[in-house]
Amino acid sequence: MKKTLSTTPYLIRAIYEWCCDGGQTPYLAVIADDRTRVPTEHVKDGEIVLNISPDATRNLKIDNDLIRFSARFDGLSREISVPVGAVKGIFARESGQGLAFQLKSQSDSENDLQPSNSESDAGPKPETTGGRAKLQIVK
Numbered sequence: 001m002k003k004t005l006s007t008t009p010y011l012i013r014a015i016y017e018w019c020c021d022g023g024q025t026p027y028l029a030v031i032a033d034d035r036t037r038v039p040t041e042h043v044k045d046g047e048i049v050l051n052i053s054p055d056a057t058r059n060l061k062i063d064n065d066l067i068r069f070s071a072r073f074d075g076l077s078r079e080i081s082v083p084v085g086a087v088k089g090i091f092a093r094e095s096g097q098g099l100a101f102q103l104k105s106q107s108d109s110e111n112d113l114q115p116s117n118s119e120s121d122a123g124p125k126p127e128t129t130g131g132r133a134k135l136q137i138v139k
Contacts, residue, residue: 008084008101009064015090015098016052016062024092025053028067029100030082037081039073047088050080 012028019026028050030036032043042048052060052069058077060069067082091098 009062011099012087012090013062019092020054024094025051026090027093028052028090029088031086031088035083036086039078042073
């Protein structure tokens with residue numbers, strides 16, 4: 001029996017390309033836990049928002065299981081590693097448009113996060129890390 005692939009990494013790549021093609025800055029909202037390799041001094045309330053634009057990253061690779069890149073934080077180059085399952089959302093900084101992903105139960109063995117696609121989710125999504133950008137579903 002074939003394993004069903006998660007749509008999440010494909011949607012992340014699509015929104016990333018959409019942001020870059022439109023001259024916007026792609027930001028990744030991530031749950032920081034023991035699976036993520038991010039600068040802990042920039043984590044707030046267990047989350048971090050990362051600028052993943054080509055100007056801010058080096059060697060960005062969005063695989064089906066892991067997102068990896070190098071980026072500068074406080075002038076120091078850092079290696080970042082984020083499991084796709086730790087991504088809460090991806091959005092354009094300028095417009096706030098993008099996709100948010102819902103947490104699934106820990107007992108679900110396929111993925112920790114799945115895209116939100118119900119009709120009631122079509123409106124703006126507030127970002128939980130502060131009053132900055134808002135997430136909303138792009139149709």
